[in-house]
Amino acid sequence: MNSFGLENQVSIVARHPDIFRPDWWHRGKIAIGVGGAVALFLFGIVQLDIPFHRLSDGMVRLGGFVQLMLPPHPGSWAEVLKYLHALGETVSIAFLGTLGGALLALPISLLAARNVVANRIIHLLTRRSLDTIRGVDTLIWALIWVGIVGLGPFAGILAVICSDFGTFGKLFSEAIEAADKNPAEGVRSSGGNHLHSVRFGLLPQVFPILLSQVLYYFESNTRSATIIGIVGAGGIGLQLAEQIRVLEWQKVSFLILLILMTVSAIDWISSKLRFAIIGQRPIA
């Protein structure tokens, strides 16, 4: 059976030269793309002064760390309680941050949506300011808020609120703009004013989508809330950074394990709730 193809291959190639001719133009483009990417990578190695001699040493040291990490051990029962409290702080930071960000973003996103406020200038201004807020990382916001309200989880909550405000503002306004406009027109045509059309024509459509986005971000915020402790904004990150600095590797691995379990638990809960609200639909 196999010989069937091989015998005829030459004649097939001869009959259809256009198809079998190598496409040098296409190949050239690919080669240039790959070459450029590799060149930039090499340039990065030179520019950043990547020390290759430290790579092997470092790997050995890293292996040593991993060995010291096993088995994970919290030290004492008092420590466990301390860590669980820190974990509670982290989850609170994520929860209140997400909630606060969402509540603040809802009115602003209406301003930023083209089908609610027709004014181009307002639209543009809100969009750009949301982009600016979003361009600043949660960790940077945490740094700023620690300077304002002092060390502790409250600064973390405010930091998550700030960075989520930017993200939700963008996501919400996009969801609102993607909404079907027929219900809103229906409300208008039956005598409702603009506010009525937003309240009864638009919000009922987008509310489940917004809710599912908020739930999705609750999970991702739990991840970012685990680290803002590094700059002193409370939660388990503070403990983790401390234990890494004093080289208590067994405690480090215990904390990482704790974080992994919490994140996957919240992931599970939030995806269950999400499916209950909108069904199995991907989030754009």
Next chain:
Amino acid sequence: MRTAVPEFPEARLRELADRYAAAVAAKRRRVWLGLAVLIAATIAAGWMGDVNLWKFAENFWRLPAYFASIAPKFSFSTAWVDLSEWFWGLPRWTQLLGDTLLIAYMGTLTGAICGFVLCFLASANLVRSRTTVFVTRRVLEFCRTVPEIVFALIFVLAFGLGALPGVLAIAIHTTGALGKQFAEVVENIDNKPIEGVAASGGNWLQIVRFGAVPQVLSNFVSYALLRFEINVRGAAVMGFVGAGGIGQELIEAVRKFYYTDVSAILLLIVVTVMLIDFTTERVRHRLLGLEGSAR
């Protein structure tokens, strides 16, 4: 056109109305219940997270005051001098920003390559062995869930200060994130090309190369670009733990109260992030457009 609207008898009408009222009441009850749970959770979280609204109200003026203090002194007569004074460290900062972008780029590329290799092992439609799929997925999950800055903290201890730990940390996180997204793409591909290659005697590598990769490549590039965008933000804060880039400069400026430096660096970061967002979005739209026209 006229149609006669049938009128229901009173009893039937009442039944329908009752049912409607019951449905509305049930929905209301669900909403109230949800709200009650939400409020209870908020109070619990507030108690846990040391929320002190008094302290907040007392100190809130510090936020505008902080932004006022980091704002540069500016007057129209000496605008140019003020500007150059504000951005006195521009050459150094641009170089650090360039480093940050390079860290993000190298991390993304390395992570994308690792994710590319691993994603096929994590796709249930290409790999028979349940164990391989399970193990690969758990590894990816681990890489994804541990925050990159934690990896960076550990790598700084292992490899010393500098850009290397930053690149590695971003690479590992990217491997996990992209590996998962890639695998999801691969699991949704059309099965016929794969069967075709298998039927004409291709081995596993050939199946992947000729059956799967051509279907998914543009999607992969689009995801990798999106990840690059995210990694630029991540690389900007890598310096907080000594893993290279502009973050080191920023945290020093904040800690030492070099107010105008803080605003200058923040502005540079925000502008860079926006530019990168804008560019990658353009490229991604073009890529997805190409794919749409090819179909």
